[in-house]
Amino acid sequence: MVEKFDAIVIGAGPSGNAAAYTLAKQGLSVLQLERGEYPGAKNVQGGIMYAAELEKIIPDFREDCPTERHIIEQRIWLLGDDNYIGTNYRSDAFNSETPNRYTIIRANIDKWFSEKIREAGGLQICETTVTELIRDPSGKVIGVRTDREGGEIHADVVIMADGVNALLARRTGFQPELAPQNVALAVKEILFIDPELIQQRFGLKDDEGVVIEIMGKVTKGMVGTAFLYTNKESLTIGIGCLISDFKQGAIPPYKMLEDLKNHPVIKPLIEGAEMKEYAAHMIPEGGYKAVPQLYGDGWMVVGDAAHFNNAAHREGSNLAMASGRMAAETVIELKQAGKSFNAANLAAYKKKLDDSFIMKDLKKYRNLPGIMHENKQFFGAYPDTLTAAAHNWFTVDSVDKKTKEKEIMKSFVKKRSVLGLVGDAIKLVRAVR
Amino acid sequence: MSIMVKIEEKLYQNRYIVDESRPHIQIRNDAVCKSCESQACTVCCPAACYTKNETGSVTLATDGCLECGTCRVVCQDKENIQWDYPRGGYGISYKFG
Incomplete structure (x- = not known):
């Protein structure tokens, strides 16, 4: 039976x-x-867990769910070769009784x-x-x-x-079958470290957490992103790119991860941490059209x-x-x-x-995967040009500001042409509309 | 920036329950690998399970496999990889994931 x-x-x-x-x-x-x-x-997950959906299933999950840190600050960084431009959002309001996002x-x-x-x-x-x-x-x-x-x-x-x-x-x-351009491969490591160092380096107290999403030169022009998350007693760091890009054979994923860990902006944040696990996982990236x-x-x-x-x-x-x-x-x-x-x-x-x-x-976001896949400048040329522009702007020398403005404009036009810039703007709007 | 990476050192941290002499992935036809121009599996595999060998073909050792499925996707056009999950309980066993 x-x-x-x-x-x-x-x-x-x-x-x-x-x-x-x-x-x-x-x-x-x-x-x-x-x-x-x-x-x-x-x-395998990065991982950030959003409370809302779990709460619908297990309303009192916070009582015993082994989350790591609740996230009070989100950073988005664009990495150049030895620099970054970033935006941070931090709020004490995220220190609520019922936080919205946790690292896990x-x-x-x-x-x-x-x-x-x-x-x-x-x-x-x-x-x-x-x-x-x-x-x-x-x-x-x-x-x-x-x-x-x-x-x-x-x-x-x-x-x-x-x-x-x-x-x-x-x-x-x-x-x-999964098409190579519809799926990313991400690799990550968990790095154990004294929680006090986490608090010092990221400006945190108790179970507060920071997450950093990263784009830029670290993906070597491939369509991809990286991340660095704070857990209670560890950090997770990872990077992922479309498999269609990895397939071009420029660099193995673990080498890309190692380069990220040694990036001058990232290295001081993870210094002294001990790697305890190395993981790899595919992520479905094809979006609506690939469902x-x-x-x-x-x-x-x-x-x-x-x-x-x-x-x-x-x-x-x-x-x-x-x-x-x-x-x-x-x-x-x-x-x-x-x-x-x-x-x-x-x-x-x-x-x-x-x-x-x-x-x-x-x-x-149905058009986003296709547009990103076909427009590698968003992952190569732009991070480069933007960070160079910032470097120019914030370097105080004897060059007048008007000339600096012109230089910066010229660097963008040189990389993408005026039509290219306009076209890219339209593509971005189309991608997220 | 060029940093040497020893993948063995990374994989050494992981817990595996190896299914002796029952690899869950197999290369179907050695000749197809030999004639494969890119041999993308040798670069894409995050555990470096695939290596180019002296005969010009590809050698597969699944012991360090992370079961991500990337090789399955990159070799789709050639259909030269027979990919299964390991038997229940075997393979990578993530402590943290």
Whole structure:
């Protein structure tokens, strides 16, 4: 006799956890399968966690959720060869009782979330890789096959939360392959350091945190960004670029990360820290146009596996949690109405997504990935010219300011031409409109 | 700026549960690698699992694999990489992630 559940959730990342918890909490029988040694063993995140979506799922999460620092300051830096231009936003209002953003260590959050799922009655089995979806003669997904002995399990609906590679959906023919220009590779390290040094270097007290998003020369002209985040007793530093750019073969990702760590602006911030883990992960960057089919007879796909990532705002795990919750709510509603889990009924999941910030935000930035991919000047020429301009402007010498202005204007026109500058401005507006 | 990077030193910090003699990634056809102009996998892999060998082809050692999937994406046009997840419980086991 094959075991049968109301729902099977594949993967124990943010989207899978949100789905499994929401289902279990409503009393549905749910099985969550995770291939890692423990929940989080295969997961990588920068990471910043946004409170709002987790709060919708677990309202009192702050009571015991192992977050790192709440973020009181956001820095955005454009790095030149030995300099940076930046903008910072810091506010004491972020020191509220209910902070909006936290830095996190992925594995800690995943273990905590899994505990909540088990408490809610969900069954979670780790060290189990799902090898294929089981389909009936009509093509409807009716369960999964795993790499365990006799590992066939059935369910009314299967929620695929198996991450950016989404092997199951691709192998079943539900999704096309990931195009190299639609996915980034990011590498990162966690660096342990005396918390007092973190506080001194970043001007923080207690659990206050700073996050720095970085663009510029460190990505060697490739489409990409870097980051440096403050945790309680560690810093995470990472860098990522589109795989289509890495594929050109100019530099290995770990070399790019090492150069970032040795950048004259970054080095003093991480000095003396001890590296304890090196991680790599792909990030879906294709946006709205790369979102695949999201549901079918007996199945739904959520999180990174559904390409839900807002590259412009560095948001991923909140889209993951929201989509996991919406998939689960769709299941609950259909179950309560006694309806079947065919594609026509599961279309309600897509409706929820369309009505939410997930699809609205992705749609707003639908042109961004293409424009960035085709206009490398935003990652090469501009950082260079802007930092050189700043250097010129802030160097006090005997050159009069009017001449300096002219020199700066000339340097921009030389790099991009007047038409080029106008064109770039239009492209940027188109990209974010 | 040129800094030497020893990838082994980075990977040494990671926890792996190695599935002895059951690599989860395989190169399908050595000849395809030999004739591949870019051999992009040898540059793109964040764990340097792929190295150019003396015969002009590519050698794959999956022990340090971070399971990101990048090689799968870069070799898509040649379809010369057979990529699976490791068996449940094996492979990279992130302590922090």
